[in-house]
Amino acid sequence: MTPANSLKKKNSIVSQFVALTQKQLFIPVAALLCLIIFNLIADPSFFAIKLGHNSDGQPILSGYLITILDYGSELAILAIGMTLVTAASGGQDISVGAAIAIAGSVILKVLCGDNSRPDHMQAPIIVAFLVACVVAMLFGAFNGSLVAFFKIQPMVATLILFTAGRSIAAWINNNELPIIAEPEFSYFGTFIPGIPIPTPVFIAVACMIVIFLVLKFTNLGLYSQAVGINPNSSRLNGINPAVVKLITYVILGLCVAVVGLIKVSRISTINYSVIAKDIEMDAILAVALGGNSLGGGKFNMPASIMGAYIIQFLTTTLYKFNVLSSALPAYKAVVVIILVILSAPVVRERLASFKKSRSAKNSVKEVA
Amino acid sequence: MENTEVLQMRGICKYFPGVNALQNVDFTLRSGEIHALMGENGAGKSTLIKVLTGVYVKDGGTILIRKNTSDEAMPDFEEAHIRSPQDAQNSGISTVYQEIALCPNLSVAENMFIGRSGAFTNWADMNKKTGEILKQLDIPATPRQQLGSCSIAVQQMVAIARAVDMKCRVLILDEPTSSLDEQEVEKLFKLMRDLKKKNVGIIFVTHFLDQVYEVCDRITVLRDGTLVGEYVIEDLPRVKLVSKMLGKDLDDVADIKGDSDVGPVDKTQTPVLEAHKLVSNAGIKPFDFNIYSGEVNGFTGLLGSGRSECVRAIFGADKVLGGTVNVKGKHVRIKKPIDAMKNGIGYLPEDRKLDGIVADLSVRDNIILALQVMKGFFRPFSKAKAEAMAQEYIALLDIKTASSDTPIGQLSGGNQQKVILARWLLTNPDFLILDEPTRGIDIGTKIEIQKLALKLASEGKSVTFISSEIDEMLRTCSRLIVMRDRKVVGELTGDDLTRNKVMATIAGGEET
Ligand SMILES: Nc1ncnc2c1ncn2[C@@H]1O[C@H](COP(=O)(O)OP(=O)(O)OP(=O)(O)O)[C@@H](O)[C@H]1O
Numbered sequence A: 001m002t003p004a005n006s007l008k009k010k011n012s013i014v015s016q017f018v019a020l021t022q023k024q025l026f027i028p029v030a031a032l033l034c035l036i037i038f039n040l041i042a043d044p045s046f047f048a049i050k051l052g053h054n055s056d057g058q059p060i061l062s063g064y065l066i067t068i069l070d071y072g073s074e075l076a077i078l079a080i081g082m083t084l085v086t087a088a089s090g091g092q093d094i095s096v097g098a099a100i101a102i103a104g105s106v107i108l109k110v111l112c113g114d115n116s117r118p119d120h121m122q123a124p125i126i127v128a129f130l131v132a133c134v135v136a137m138l139f140g141a142f143n144g145s146l147v148a149f150f151k152i153q154p155m156v157a158t159l160i161l162f163t164a165g166r167s168i169a170a171w172i173n174n175n176e177l178p179i180i181a182e183p184e185f186s187y188f189g190t191f192i193p194g195i196p197i198p199t200p201v202f203i204a205v206a207c208m209i210v211i212f213l214v215l216k217f218t219n220l221g222l223y224s225q226a227v228g229i230n231p232n233s234s235r236l237n238g239i240n241p242a243v244v245k246l247i248t249y250v251i252l253g254l255c256v257a258v259v260g261l262i263k264v265s266r267i268s269t270i271n272y273s274v275i276a277k278d279i280e281m282d283a284i285l286a287v288a289l290g291g292n293s294l295g296g297g298k299f300n301m302p303a304s305i306m307g308a309y310i311i312q313f314l315t316t317t318l319y320k321f322n323v324l325s326s327a328l329p330a331y332k333a334v335v336v337i338i339l340v341i342l343s344a345p346v347v348r349e350r351l352a353s354f355k356k357s358r359s360a361k362n363s364v365k366e367v368a
Numbered sequence B: 001m002e003n004t005e006v007l008q009m010r011g012i013c014k015y016f017p018g019v020n021a022l023q024n025v026d027f028t029l030r031s032g033e034i035h036a037l038m039g040e041n042g043a044g045k046s047t048l049i050k051v052l053t054g055v056y057v058k059d060g061g062t063i064l065i066r067k068n069t070s071d072e073a074m075p076d077f078e079e080a081h082i083r084s085p086q087d088a089q090n091s092g093i094s095t096v097y098q099e100i101a102l103c104p105n106l107s108v109a110e111n112m113f114i115g116r117s118g119a120f121t122n123w124a125d126m127n128k129k130t131g132e133i134l135k136q137l138d139i140p141a142t143p144r145q146q147l148g149s150c151s152i153a154v155q156q157m158v159a160i161a162r163a164v165d166m167k168c169r170v171l172i173l174d175e176p177t178s179s180l181d182e183q184e185v186e187k188l189f190k191l192m193r194d195l196k197k198k199n200v201g202i203i204f205v206t207h208f209l210d211q212v213y214e215v216c217d218r219i220t221v222l223r224d225g226t227l228v229g230e231y232v233i234e235d236l237p238r239v240k241l242v243s244k245m246l247g248k249d250l251d252d253v254a255d256i257k258g259d260s261d262v263g264p265v266d267k268t269q270t271p272v273l274e275a276h277k278l279v280s281n282a283g284i285k286p287f288d289f290n291i292y293s294g295e296v297n298g299f300t301g302l303l304g305s306g307r308s309e310c311v312r313a314i315f316g317a318d319k320v321l322g323g324t325v326n327v328k329g330k331h332v333r334i335k336k337p338i339d340a341m342k343n344g345i346g347y348l349p350e351d352r353k354l355d356g357i358v359a360d361l362s363v364r365d366n367i368i369l370a371l372q373v374m375k376g377f378f379r380p381f382s383k384a385k386a387e388a389m390a391q392e393y394i395a396l397l398d399i400k401t402a403s404s405d406t407p408i409g410q411l412s413g414g415n416q417q418k419v420i421l422a423r424w425l426l427t428n429p430d431f432l433i434l435d436e437p438t439r440g441i442d443i444g445t446k447i448e449i450q451k452l453a454l455k456l457a458s459e460g461k462s463v464t465f466i467s468s469e470i471d472e473m474l475r476t477c478s479r480l481i482v483m484r485d486r487k488v489v490g491e492l493t494g495d496d497l498t499r500n501k502v503m504a505t506i507a508g509g510e511e512t
């Protein structure tokens, strides 16, 4: 190899590093590293995982990391739908928390029938879940058509369901609090006997596999990004922008139903005003943390999913340090501000040119 | 004062990931001159301008601007640290960028005065002043009109008016004429000559050689991001200029129709497409249209005469209100673009930025987009297949891009246009509509595209061509449909296809 060649190679390594900092995954990975380092210094026991037994004598894993995986999975599932909605419609659905309440309420209603404390479930769980899917997708379609056909800003359009959703959820069960006594129902939100890992983790993995296959074997990714970036030219290339937007809201509806199942299964009942409260903010944050533009267009699904787990990491860390749950949003807001600033194009450009001038100086040194 | 230097750029460098957009480029501008900046697509013209105006931060070199003193004895230059377009404005540099950078949802007047130092507070005054400027420049718009509702040409003129109205010593025009017709270009040139008399230095970027020789005094040529040289216009005849730009000689192009093997069109066959009394919601009168296999025809007329609206109606891009369309003798209903695409029609739109590119998507995705949509939602191309197709067309049309993964928004204007062209060629349409396909395309490629249209015809396809350049239309089309006031007013074929005859029909004799 000639010296010139090797120099070229070195340069390309430098430029690769610069390119890396410009990569979308850079910010979420950096955020994750910060959190890990912070916890390592503050209290390494954060990372301890214990194998214990629950009251039924079944083996279960416990520890902060398990909590993160467990609750992060709910967020990850929502982030999948939220990412698509954001990409195609350039806005966010703020009604997912309320929609989860509805989906959960529907599941309980189907399982309990007329009696709110039945001895046995009145229908198979799968039936209840499918009914909830249909209902949640219908609500998704409602949001979606407001956005797609009536061209209402997504935040405004979904404000309707955000406001009304929890009352609808309560109304479905006549404001009663149904309780499911059978243990099988709790498997979805807690543990399956004999398996020490929380079930939501498996459900999230299944959802990830499904969305991966959907993105690979359909044009959902291409269409939703194209529509989000330039609806005019998408239309002139034969895409129907309204339908694409609608579909993303319906898919988010499906994600909502899955999370609804997990949520009600965790406690085998429902609390209409508390269930999935503020979860929409975390889901939106996950998308942003993944480095995706909240203005729509290009997206990176793995980054969003990672963002979801990092948000949960942050929440759990804050809980561990006994931050009051009422104070949580304030802390998160600080993180959001930092992230938004870091990912702003201006700052990125600055960073890039700073790196470049550094590397230029270095290469001058090399020559000398 | 005559011919003192106002601006010196020395050793300018600018790198983008994977591209050396500018390497060691020198550029000098004198006061009271019109200086053409020439080069192929992607040569770095716009980048040089954006470095000068602070849109991009340069990676090397210095920019010197003459101090604003009246003392002629001291040729005093100071280094200008231009970090933002605002800085540039304060140094007396005003710019019309290649892509219109105004706010379509503000009024014309607001666009004229937005972001000026010494903010206007009096709205009535602002509207009045704008009205005067519009009238002075003969721009068919009202101050209160929303800018987005004006045609591209009018928007372009507003952008120019805005730049010119600011007190400036240096005026930069990056392809200002690409969407103007001949009369508007004349208006612009008159304006430029007036400014020249007032000792303003003007940088003028264009791909129209005629325009260069009409107004310019000096030419700087760039090629692949490097400086080829600076010339006085008299020393550089056309042929030489072209070879400097391309780095090779260009074949004579006077008559490409003559040496292409497009035979006479067989009019006894059924037309590939036949439209009867077609009308859309874009305000055109019902029109008839037909095209045969192996034919290149075109719509001509002034800007705003309804050329684009006609082809948009055929493609289903606007809402069709009435009329019938037959494709190969079979009645079809085209309500939206996908219907047209399924019937073998392709449409390269006029407004590249708004209707053509999907800016953040890669060159590859932009190339395969239309074909992918036709293939269907559930049948995506494999990455390898998509890459192979993209590479084929990148090579075929000589698209300058760092890779097929580069977002199309980062390409130079002309190269973006080539990508959109590639997109439609890839769908292999029977009938391809090209609305201003050579806008912003350099002289070498322009001829390639014209040849391509003729080649498609010789393969039995049909092409409809729209261009503001009459010469280009005459070179490619064997039949011209003439439009005036949103109505088809005539059709020219055979011996009638002369410049004079076309101009006369467009203008409609001497009637008003
Ligand atoms: N923002 C950007 N990021 C990356 N590359 C860029 C960017 N802007 C321009 N380039 C690259 O720099 C080169 C020069 O582009 P430039 O726009 O200056 O060309 P140009 O001479 O104006 O061409 P045209 O006649 O097509 O307008 C091109 O290869 C282009 O791809």
Ligand SMILES: [Mg+2]
Pocket: B045, B046, B047, B098, B174, B412, B413, B414
């Ligand atoms: Mg340019």
